[in-house]
Amino acid sequence: MNPVKINSDPFSLLSDELQKRDFSKLLVLTDENTQRDCFPMVKDALPAHFEELTIPAGEQYKTLETCVTIWDKMTAAALDRKALVINLGGGVLGDMGGFCASIYKRGIRFINMPTTLLSQVDASVGGKLGVDFHGLKNHLGVFNEPDIVLISPSFLDTLSAQEVRSGFAEIIKHGLIQDAAYFSGLNFENWKKNNWNALINRSVDIKKQVVQDDPKEQGLRKILNFGHTLGHALETYYLDSPKHLLHGEAIAVGMICEAWLSQQKTGLALHELEEISQKLIQVYGKINIDPAHWETILDLSLQDKKNEGKSVLFSLLESIGTCTYNIPVTREEMKQALTYYTHL
Numbered sequence: 437m438n439p440v441k442i443n444s445d446p447f448s449l450l451s452d453e454l455q456k457r458d459f460s461k462l463l464v465l466t467d468e469n470t471q472r473d474c475f476p477m478v479k480d481a482l483p484a485h486f487e488e489l490t491i492p493a494g495e496q497y498k499t500l501e502t503c504v505t506i507w508d509k510m511t512a513a514a515l516d517r518k519a520l521v522i523n524l525g526g527g528v529l530g531d532m533g534g535f536c537a538s539i540y541k542r543g544i545r546f547i548n549m550p551t552t553l554l555s556q557v558d559a560s561v562g563g564k565l566g567v568d569f570h571g572l573k574n575h576l577g578v579f580n581e582p583d584i585v586l587i588s589p590s591f592l593d594t595l596s597a598q599e600v601r602s603g604f605a606e607i608i609k610h611g612l613i614q615d616a617a618y619f620s621g622l623n624f625e626n627w628k629k630n631n632w633n634a635l636i637n638r639s640v641d642i643k644k645q646v647v648q649d650d651p652k653e654q655g656l657r658k659i660l661n662f663g664h665t666l667g668h669a670l671e672t673y674y675l676d677s678p679k680h681l682l683h684g685e686a687i688a689v690g691m692i693c694e695a696w697l698s699q700q701k702t703g704l705a706l707h708e709l710e711e712i713s714q715k716l717i718q719v720y721g722k723i724n725i726d727p728a729h730w731e732t733i734l735d736l737s738l739q740d741k742k743n744e745g746k747s748v749l750f751s752l753l754e755s756i757g758t759c760t761y762n763i764p765v766t767r768e769e770m771k772q773a774l775t776y777y778t779h780l
């Protein structure tokens with residue numbers, strides 16, 4: 437895997453790396469919020485001449501249409517294959533900017549500078565790139581590594597509490613799948629008081645280790661998808677509704693449902709299921725998933741990328757800190773998991 441650097445000063449992080457690189461042109465991608473809040477923190481590290489494109493913020497813009505805007509800009513700016521792209525933003529911008537760079541002229545280099553907690557602990561690392569298609573999460577994409585990932589926790593100062601909480605879900609996931617002590621050390625009661633710097637370091641380490649073993653998700657990497665089979669189905673279902681869920685909020689619900697499936701199918705102890713549910717509800721509360729919508733939500737799980745043939749394959753916990761994968765789950769069992777969540 438290419439390097440990941442973590443430093444509180446985003447200016448020196450970027451200027452050091454740019455000085456080491458030979459590039460013909462530079463394109464800085466931002467969204468409307470990171471342009472306002474993050475770009476000023478790094479602009480003095482940039483050369484005198486650079487290209488810039490700001491896209492609208494939000495998951496609903498993680499589409500091929502936005503990619504066309506990005507490719508139009510790359511083309512109009514005459515980027516050649518020695519050009520470099522900087523993705524300055526959250527997971528949406530990083531996934532999409534990396535995808536666009538990977539496709540343009542069969543691939544130009546890009547650097548990820550993640551600016552949300554979620555993208556610092558998860559999305560910027562590991563080379564999963566892509567966009568949603570007909571609302572289906574990351575349905576079009578590639579695996580391709582950024583040249584380097586530059587993480588500065590200082591960016592988090594301007595991030596809303598709701599977005600921080602969304603990123604916390606992926607941290608919780610890392611504990612659940614790989615490190616019971618990490619999970620039990622998290623502060624659920626007063627989640628805003630977590631030491632994000634320390635958590636970014638540990639989460640990046642967990643993710644790096646898994647990705648190094650299985651970069652293209654042939655097996656082990658599927659554990660990073662715990663909570664995502666039902667979580668993504670819910671995120672997609674509510675994407676265009678007033679109930680719109682952030683990625684981490686959807687994954688939090690998915691992790692409760694999939695912990696229930698884990699208790700039924702892969703030996704998760706009942707007291708651990710209860711602990712997981714209680715802690716996640718404490719942080720994320722509960723959403724009302726109308727049973728009239730369940731069939732449509734379950735249909736969406738048929739598109740999950742871990743599936744093979746007609747089987748919907750889940751990543752499930754054996755205990756807190758241990759996860760297994762490729763576990764077939766029936767539609768009826770998925771409904772029972774939603775029933776469990778509803779009655780909490």
Ligand SMILES: NC(=O)c1ccc[n+]([C@@H]2O[C@H](COP(=O)([O-])OP(=O)(O)OC[C@H]3O[C@@H](n4cnc5c(N)ncnc54)[C@H](O)[C@@H]3O)[C@@H](O)[C@H]2O)c1
Pocket residue numbers: 467468469470473474493494495498525526527528529531551552553554555558559560561562563564565573574591592593594595596599602603606683
């Ligand atoms: N590739 C992967 O491995 C991977 C892993 C996890 C999630 N994801 C993807 O990541 C996406 C979610 O990422 P996200 O949660 O970062 O969402 P996001 O990119 O939409 O960012 C969330 C919001 O915060 C704003 N923002 C970003 N940085 C800011 C800052 N420092 N200050 C103020 N506002 C700021 C953005 O403009 C946006 O409105 C989803 O599409 C998900 O599928 C990918």
Ligand SMILES: O=C(O)C(=O)C[C@@H](O)[C@H](O)[C@H](O)COP(=O)(O)O
Pocket residue numbers: 558562564573574606653657660661664741
């Ligand atoms: O890196 C991975 O592998 C993950 O599964 C991390 C997830 O948190 C992330 O949401 C990822 O984008 C999901 O990938 P997908 O293959 O289910 O689209």
Ligand SMILES: [Zn+2]
Pocket residue numbers: 558606664683687
């Ligand atoms: Zn995720």
